Amino acid sequence: xxxxxxxxxxxxxxxxxxxxxxxxxxxxxxxxxxxxxxxxxxxxxxxxxxxxxxxxxxxxxxxxxxxxxxxxxxxxxxxxxxxxxxxxxxxxxxxxxxxxxxxxxxxxxxxxxxxxxxxxxxxxxxxxxxxxxxxxxxxxxxxxxxxxxxxxxxxxxxxxxxxxxxxxxxxxxxxxxxxxxxxxxxx
Amino acid sequence: xxxxxxxxxxxxxxxxxxxxxxxxxxxxxxxxxxxxxxxxxxxxxxxxxxxxxxxxxxxxxxxxxxxxxxxxxxxxxxxxxxxxxxxxxxxxxxxxxxxxxxxxxxxxxxxxxxxxxxxxxxxxxxxxxxxxxxxxxxxxxxxxxxxxxxxxxxxxxxxxxxxxxxxxxxxxxxxxxxxxxxxxxxxxxxxxxxxxxxxxxxxxxxxxxxxxxxxxxxxxxxxxxxxxxxxxxxxxxxxxxxxxxxxxxxxxxxxxxxxxxxxxxxxxxxxxxxxxxxxxxxxxxxxxxxxxxxxxxxxxxxxxxxxxxxxxxxxxxxxxxxxxxxxxxxxxxxxxxxxxxxxxxxxxxxxxxxxxxxxxxxxxxxxxxxxxxxxxxxxxxxxxxxxxxxxxxxxxxxxxxxxxxxxxxxxxxxxxxxxxxxxxxxxxxxxxxxxxxxxxxxxxxxxxxxxxxxxxxxxxxxxxxxxxxxxxxxxxxxxxxxxxxxxxxxxxxxxxxxxxxxxxxxxxxxxxxxxxxxxxxxxxxxxxxxxxxxxxxxxxxxxxxx
Numbered sequence: 001x002x003x004x005x006x007x008x009x010x011x012x013x014x015x016x017x018x019x020x021x022x023x024x025x026x027x028x029x030x031x032x033x034x035x036x037x038x039x040x041x042x043x044x045x046x047x048x049x050x051x052x053x054x055x056x057x058x059x060x061x062x063x064x065x066x067x068x069x070x071x072x073x074x075x076x077x078x079x080x081x082x083x084x085x086x087x088x089x090x091x092x093x094x095x096x097x098x099x100x101x102x103x104x105x106x107x108x109x110x111x112x113x114x115x116x117x118x119x120x121x122x123x124x125x126x127x128x129x130x131x132x133x134x135x136x137x138x139x140x141x142x143x144x145x146x147x148x149x150x151x152x153x154x155x156x157x158x159x160x161x162x163x164x165x166x167x168x169x170x171x172x173x174x175x176x177x178x179x180x181x182x183x184x185x186x187x
Numbered sequence: 188x189x190x191x192x193x194x195x196x197x198x199x200x201x202x203x204x205x206x207x208x209x210x211x212x213x214x215x216x217x218x219x220x221x222x223x224x225x226x227x228x229x230x231x232x233x234x235x236x237x238x239x240x241x242x243x244x245x246x247x248x249x250x251x252x253x254x255x256x257x258x259x260x261x262x263x264x265x266x267x268x269x270x271x272x273x274x275x276x277x278x279x280x281x282x283x284x285x286x287x288x289x290x291x292x293x294x295x296x297x298x299x300x301x302x303x304x305x306x307x308x309x310x311x312x313x314x315x316x317x318x319x320x321x322x323x324x325x326x327x328x329x330x331x332x333x334x335x336x337x338x339x340x341x342x343x344x345x346x347x348x349x350x351x352x353x354x355x356x357x358x359x360x361x362x363x364x365x366x367x368x369x370x371x372x373x374x375x376x377x378x379x380x381x382x383x384x385x386x387x388x389x390x391x392x393x394x395x396x397x398x399x400x401x402x403x404x405x406x407x408x409x410x411x412x413x414x415x416x417x418x419x420x421x422x423x424x425x426x427x428x429x430x431x432x433x434x435x436x437x438x439x440x441x442x443x444x445x446x447x448x449x450x451x452x453x454x455x456x457x458x459x460x461x462x463x464x465x466x467x468x469x470x471x472x473x474x475x476x477x478x479x480x481x482x483x484x485x486x487x488x489x490x491x492x493x494x495x496x497x498x499x500x501x502x503x504x505x506x507x508x509x510x511x512x513x514x515x516x517x518x519x520x521x522x523x524x525x526x527x528x529x530x531x532x533x534x535x536x537x538x539x540x541x542x543x544x545x546x547x548x549x550x551x552x553x554x555x556x557x558x559x560x561x562x563x564x565x566x567x568x569x570x571x572x573x574x575x576x577x578x579x580x581x582x583x584x585x586x587x588x589x590x591x592x593x594x595x596x597x598x599x600x601x602x603x604x605x606x607x608x609x610x611x612x613x614x615x616x617x618x619x620x621x622x623x624x625x626x627x628x629x630x631x632x633x634x635x636x637x638x639x640x641x642x643x644x645x646x647x648x649x650x651x652x653x654x655x656x657x658x659x660x661x662x663x664x665x666x667x668x669x670x671x672x673x674x675x676x677x678x679x680x681x682x683x684x685x686x687x688x689x690x691x692x693x694x695x696x697x698x699x700x701x702x703x704x705x706x707x708x709x710x711x712x713x714x715x716x717x718x719x720x721x722x723x724x725x726x727x728x729x730x731x732x733x
Contacts, residue, residue, distance in 0.1 A: 005555065014370070018200050022372050028200070029336070029447075030370040033311050034225055034668075041557035055451040056336075056369040056444075059527040061545025075552040082545060096555055098597055110550045 001058050002138070003044045003077045004069030005094055012165060013067075013138045014045045019161035020146075020153045021049035031056035042073055049153075065150055067141050070094050071120070072102045078114045086117040086150050088141050092124040092134070126184070127177060136177040139166075143181035155182070190233060191242050191378070198372040203362060204229040206337040206373050207303055210344030211273045212244070215379045217298070218265035218387070219249045220258040222638070223667035224277030225312035226364040227305035231275060232668055246381030251670050254607070254638040255280035259287045259302075266291075266300040266357070267396055268387030271348065275303040278318040279606060283639070285323070290398045291357055292329050293406040295413070297395075298387070299351035301344060302329070302359045305367045308491045308524035312364070314591055315606055317522065319492040320361050324469030328410050330417050331359045331468040332426065333443045337371045343466065345376075346426065354413050361468070363491065365444045365524065418470040426466025427475055433459040437537055438479060440500060441489040442468060445525055449489050452531035456540045471499055477507045487537055488515040491525050559592050564661060564723035567697035569598055572628065572657075574700075575707035582617060584610035584629035589666045590659055593630060600630075608639030611647065611656055618652035626711060627654045633680060634664040634672040641683060647716040648688045655710045656718045658684075660694075661725040669727055684718045691717035698723060 002010050014030050021028040028049040046058045061082045068074035068089040081087070095101045102110075104120060111118045123141050124134035139162065145151045146158045159178055166174045189199050190209050201209060208230055211219070221231035234249040248265075252258035255276045262274035276284065281304050288302070304320045307313040324331050330350060334343040340362065347358040398406060421427055430450075432438070441449045442465040449462060463479045465471070480486060480503065488497040497515035504511045518533035519525065528544045535542035559565050572578075578600065585593055585601035586609050594601035603613055610629035617625055631640045636658050647654060660680055664670040674680055681694050691713045695703050703721070710717035 006557075015200065018370055022198065022200060028371060031365060032202075032368050032370070033364070034228065034368060042553075042555045052454075054447040054454070055527045056365060056371075056447070057527055059451075059531070059545075061528075061547045072553040073555075075550055078550050078552075079547055081547065096553060097558070099554065102551075102553060114548045114550065 001044060001046050001063050001065070001077060001080060002067045002069065003042070003073040005073065006041055006043055008043070008069045009135070009138050010043050010045050010069065013142055014047055015165045016139075016142060016158065016161045017047050017151065017153070018049070019165050020157040023157040023160050024153050026050060027053045029053045029056040042076060044076065065145060067138070067145065069138050069141070071104055071107050074107055075102065075110060078111065081114050083115050084117065085115045087111060087115060087119065088145055088150070089118070089120050090123045090137050090141060091120050092137065126180065130180050131173060131176055133173070136174060139174045139177040140181050143178045144185055147182055147185035188237065188240065188242055191237065192375060193378050195375055195377040197375050199375055200370050201337050201341075201373040202229060203334070203337045203340045203367040203369050205233060206340035207275075207344050207360070207362075208233045209373070209375065210341035211301070212378055213341070213376045214345045214348040215271055215381055216273050217246060217248065217270040217381055218262065218272040219247070219275070220252050220261040220265075221275040222252055222255045222258050222280055223664055223670045224280050225667055226307055226362075226367040227275050227277045227280075227303065228667045230303065231670065235670065244381060246383055251672070253673055255284040256287060259284035259291070262300060262302075263287060263291050264389070265387055266296045266298040268298065268389045270298040270387040272298055272300040273303065274300070277313070278304055278306045278320045279313070279315055281320060281323065283607070285327070288323075288329070289327050292327050293398055293403065293410055294396050295355040295410070296351055296357055297355070299348045300357040301347045301351060302357055303344070304359060304361050306361060306363045308363055314587060314604060317492060319495070321468055321493070321495045323359070328414055329357060329359050330414070330470065331361050332466055333361050333468050334366055334466070335443055335446045335464075336366065337369055338373050339466070340366065341373055343426070350417065350420065354417055356410070356413050356417075363444055363524070414470050418472065421467045421470055421472040422474050424467065424472075427472045428464050429475075429479055430462040430464060432461040434461065434538070435482065436484040438463065438483045438486045439489060439534070440465065440476070440479070440486060440496065442466065442496065443491070445489040445491060445530065448525055448527045448530035449534070451527050452534045455531055456535055456538065456542060458534065458538055458540065460534075460538070465496070468496070473503055476500060476503050480504050480507050480511055483511055485512045485514065485537055487518065487533060488513065489519060489525070489530055489533070490515070493521060556595055557592060558595055558597065559589060560726060562726045563589070564697055564721070564725070565590055565659060567700065567723065568657060568659065568703070568721050569593065569600060571697055571700055571703040572600060572707060575704045576626070576628070576711060580626055582614070582625055582627040584614040584627060584654070586610040586631060586635060587666075588632035588635055588659070590630050590632060607635050608643050611640055611643035611654065614654040615643065615647050615650065615652045618654055619650065623653050629654050629656045631656060631658055633658060633660045633662065633674050636680065637673045637678070641687070644684065644689070644716070644718070645687050651715070653714055653716050655707065656716065658718060658720045660720050660722040661728065663725050663728045665725045665727065669725070680720055684720070689716055689718050691715060692720075694720040694722055696723050697721045
């Protein structure tokens with residue numbers, strides 16, 4: 001599942017993974033919420049694929065992978081996690097007015113009691129440095145997860161899905177992001 | 188646009204609501220009317236996009252009506268004129284539209300008509316109640332189909348049009364958030380050519396379209412007769428199907444999203460139970476249900492919200508086999524949407540399987556409540572109000588729109604909230620109850636003002652109360668995704684307000700804080716109703732214009 005805040009492009013990423021699953025000949029169901037959540041609230045989207053999928057919702061404690069586009073939002077996904085759940089967490093804090101933020105260290109410490117596969121990744125920073133914009137951090141994390149085989153889909157299917165789902169004028173940028181993830185995975 | 192892909196047999200990943208639009212297009216829909224409301228909003232947005240784009244379908248008429256009652260009535264007029272018609276809205280919208288709905292079911296349709304309603308268990312985007320539209324089955328005698336997934340959304344819309352065509356009755360398709368906002372690969376069918384717009388023709392038929400007594404009672408009888416015939420169809424239809432299982436004593440009855448959770452739970456538990464999947468909620472296929480119950484010792488009815496189905500099954504069980512035990516709300520909560528683990532647990536209990544809901548570590552999380560966007564002009568209104576009055580001495584009326592967020596703890600300007608237009612209506616009651624002594628400011632959005640605020644305003648003039656009404660005029664229906672409203676098309680709000688007889692009226696851009704604050708102060712003590720139109724476009728509208 002992917003967690004983040006409204007406006008971070010979660011639904012586009014959902015569509016990319018779902019499309020890659022379909023290209024791989026798999027069944028897929030997803031769930032998303034619209035409306036109030038767009039006003040800067042927390043957003044979580046669920047993606048389930050496999051030979052035959054009925055429910056669009058991930059059950060409590062049963063997520064295989066959590067991608068968090070915002071660091072603190074990873075905490076909310078603990079409800080869906082178990083000790084084997086992989087967390088790929090973007091190092092990127094979006095603060096809430098009049099509330100204390102959790103620091104990265106606090107988030108990692110809290111989650112260390114949930115799963116032993118927690119990783120903080122400087123996706124926004126890397127994308128800013130190498131591609132000139134942090135907006136593709138999500139594409140970076142999804143691509144990285146595919147290259148590392150955490151998402152059990154062939155990377156060429158992910159690239160094909162990016163090509164199909166992302167508007168043409170942003171495709172080059174996302175292709176470069178995909179390549180950057182490939183390069184970083186090899187390190 | 189993917190949704191207009193005309194390669195039958197191909198699969199596209201569609202949202203439930205997109206599949207509904209696609210299904211209507213495949214059925215050859217000619218007339219669509221809606222008022223936005225989540226989780227149904229995307230339906231109108233898609234038709235609007237189609238009609239605004241290069242892919243405009245010339246034979247298709249689409250409108251965002253001023254409110255749901257008017258969408259329903261526009262749909263009735265189109266149907267009476269012979270057009271294939273879709274009316275879409277969220278559950279509360281149907282409350283607004285229920286007055287025309289009931290006689291519409293009596294008169295029946297001429298052009299096939301489908302009414303699409305989206306419910307929102309758990310109130311993800313609903314501020315009023317956890318309304319279950321199934322209740323309209325017994326209230327209105329309207330046939331209801333309930334899809335489970337996006338493929339069924341498309342298939343059931345087409346089926347609903349067929350049933351409507353065959354029996355001359357409006358047919359409802361009811362979804363929930365998790366169906367409307369679920370994606371899956373959906374197999375596309377062919378898109379037919381649609382007849383030229385304006386091809387409808389109302390032919391006078393008093394016997395058919397006028398619901399006056401004594402004829403209206405005959406109409407009711409004709410309706411009940413239709414329902415009996417549609418019941419036969421429900422018995423034969425493959426939307427009500429039995430999935431065979433090895434277990435001979437325990438079975439499950441489910442529909443909508445609940446069915447998917449049941450199948451998922453059986454996979455997880457390694458169970459093979461017979462399942463009766465109901466695609467139609469009203470009328471129910473009694474014989475099929477009775478046949479399913481026969482021989483079983485226990486049956487679990489899995490449904491969200493109220494036990495409407497469970498009650499029907501219990502009644503049928505009593506007629507069939509008194510020994511069967513019917514389980515439902517004793518295992519499954521009546522409040523909030525279902526979750527896969529709840530269904531798995533209840534099935535495991537009945538089937539004596541070992542299962543416990545995974546215990547997850549509870550850790551603190553950040554509370555990220557929705558909040559007005561940075562740069563939203565409403566912040567300026569909030570700021571002016573807080574400077575102009577002692578907020579502890581004034582009652583603040585809220586209703587449906589982005590300004591519901593005035594209730595958030597950082598703003599705290601909302602003392603009651605019920606439904607569209609109600610800030611003024613309830614405010615009037617509070618005023619009259621105190622002989623106009625209680626100080627009160629009612630906030631109403633521009634789209635809500637047109638939707639149902641105007642009669643409420645007239646009531647304050649007619650019955651002489653003196654609230655201060657602040658119309659938040661941001662030039663759009665922002666909360667549901669920036670749909671247009673009558674103010675975008677030449678209807679000037681201040682002219683309407685003035686025509687209602689309001690004398691204390693000012694249009695102010697809240698950027699002018701000093702003027703805004705002074706006007707609030709001036710109007711607070713006025714003996715008659717006052718209106719300030721806070722005119723400043725939503726930042727998203729402003730972005731589009733630049």
